[in-house]
Amino acid sequence: MKEYDHKKIEKKWQNVWDKNKTYQAKDFSKKPKYFSLIEFPYPSGDGLHVGHPRSYVGMDIISRKRRLQGFNVLYPIGWDAFGLPTENFAIKTGKDPRVVTKKNTDNFRRQIKSLGISFDWSREINTTDPKYYKWTQWIFLQFLKKGLAYKAKMTINWCPKDKTGLANEEVVGGLCERCGTPVEKREKEQWMLAITKYADRLDKDLDTVDYLPQIKLAQRNWIGRSEGAEIDFKIVIPTRTPGVRVFTTRPDTIFGATYLVLAPEHELVKELKDKIKNWSEVEKYIKEVKNKTDIERTSTDKVKTGIELKGIKAINPANKEEISIWIADYVLPHYGTGAIMAVPADDIRDKEFAEKFKLPIVENYQKAGFEDFGKKITKFKLRDWVFSRQRYWGEPIPVVHCKKCGIVPVPERDLPVELPKVKNYEPTDSGESPLANITKWVNTKCPKCKGRALRETDTMPNWAGSSWYYLRYTDPKNKKTFANKKNLKYWLGSDPATGGVNWYNGGNEHTTLHLLYSRFWHKFLFDLKLVPTAEPYKKRTSHGMILGEGGVKMSKSLGNVINPDEMVKIYGADTLRVYEMFMGPFSQSVAWSTESIIGSRRFIEKVWRIGVKVSTQKNSSALPASGLRHGPNFSVPKLSKLLNKTIKKVTEDIEGMYFNTAISSMMILATEMEKACLSSGTTENIELEDYKKFLQILSPFAPHVTEELWSMLGEKKSINLSSWPKEDKSLMEDEEIKIVVQINGKFRTEIMIRADDDEEKIKKEALSDETVLKHILGKTVKKVIYVKNRLINIVV
């Protein structure tokens, strides 16, 4: 018998598909289009993680199914290659990030290709390619033009020893990850993007997209829309106008407000410095707060801290009572107005604070109307996006600073502003990007006045390139624009309300930031009439992580990292694909088990054995013509029925991403098929057409082996060019149905009924069943509940 040689088969078909451009999407086609998307990977030096294929295979199954369903499918991939790990590697080794990136992407490409994912490699993109980031910079200039990119002072993490700014990730327990020095906060001018201008629409438009409910919820919570009121409190000591404005979601409780709390950073504190009698204490407290994170500050289980601003008082506008003013770290400067009115009778945090500092608590106060003392206002938790990085490996922000003209955008014709080569990748001592050291590059001419000017040395965050990459796939080589409008209209759809990438799958960990940022960019481009749809993604799902054996995180330090190359080598890509889809529910994290992968291999081998038998007997004339078969083991109808049920199940399960149960049902079918062969010694019990349908529904999961078997059965064209089978309902109906009989909700027995029996007849039958009679002997039957085609429960 012909052996299953995964190495030969997989290599062979990967070459054929490549040569025939089987998976290349065609711009414009009579077929309906389908745009399926995965999050393009960051090409890390560690190579592909077994978690990557999970997402890629999942969407590959969807994409392959869509092709068989007659769609013109775009399933692209690229590299999100700017970022910290490559930069830190460069700092450590002195190697050019370009060289490192090239090496890593080459490795990733080879690994992904070995899995037989149906990506359209002709559209491969790379965020670090100047031809790509030219357009990232161009989009930034549009933000600048519309006033949505601006500069503001922000606090950053600062390591006083290394003299560099640090990313949050590089701060471990308040210490610098590299040298262990306590990290300080510093103020620095940063480029910002005004995402808050889009907050309302980012929230509202979630109603128009098909995201998993928990993804929508996560987005909504992040945006944090809430309705409240802004109320002005007069400062009476010292007399000052204007007073202080607070934001509250409960303006109705104003009669219970017994003191005010300001964020320690509130400008009023600095302004009234001279009037605050206990300034030295206040100053000390402000310093302490400065190095705390927002999480530490707002944690509700820590002891409340704060300090009164002695010597200044405010007036509650509702009851005209004089109240004290405090500062406390649990009030954050960037939410609301950075000031609250405290109603200890009604708010747990205010109550804790009042109890600790012995502040008055008024329990039974008069309720006010919503807008009696202030103005209704909608507030968002969402903050503007800090868009500057003092780093090397990112897109240079394309502006110049001119003493005469101020900030001047680089003219669009001069894009891209290419990242120059440097010798040293470390940030400078002053905390500037390493680009600041290249005087030749920094010194330039002002595009406006032609005078001397300096280039901006900040670069963009990694999120920039990934905020619009899906658009570039529709027209990846365009030199005139980021993507042709016609292409965008074709691939995203022309209806602003319903169009977008058809299906976008990614990690749970991206359901807030990346997803929100790219929705923001897309909406901005939509407003400029540069993209045809209001939302980038019509549908969004997410997959869980693959953990190491035993459910711990897979990491180098734990030594439990699984190399996909090795799995492909030993078991084959098809087995790895099937295993990753079978190991657990797609949406949840699941632990890897090398011991278990053998089950998927056995399944593929079973399919292979049946196929080899079917093909050899088909080619020998020993097999009687279809429809003329007889014999004691004649079980074609039974198998056909199971096949049709399986087609239905697999068709539906793929849509819900229930890949594990789809595979389970195909395993059952394969087992039954093989049994049918064994019982008769031939494959006469398997209809050739049935077996082919089985191969078709399996092909999205295991594309190589099914393609090989397909051709062994005499098919000249690729299985990719066939059409998705449809179940035959007439072959699926059961005339006899098994009904469970329960007594008081406990399983007792089962009876067979005919599909057309009426309820009374079934109940009667159940009550006259031997086992039932035994159990209800001497008891009164109170009630008989019948659930159609399922069960009967007798209550006694």
Add this chain to the structure above:
RNA sequence: GCCCGGAUGGCGGAAUUGGUAUACGCGCACGACUUAAAAUCGUGUCUCGUAAGGGAUGUGGGUUCGACUCCCACUCCGGGCACCA
């Protein structure tokens, strides 16, 4: 701490969304084939009990004829928390 998930046999998980808990797979045991091994196939495999029957879906309560599924309170685990991607 806050937000979003999750918890079912020795292990990964299934359960038509309120209707036979443990499908499918791994592992294990036994059997067939084999000189033997591997592969493959078959049988068994939650638990107590000889059986009849009882118990079990993280914990404690509740709703219901009936709860893994719904409600309330808790425990533990994973992800996110704005400069990791």
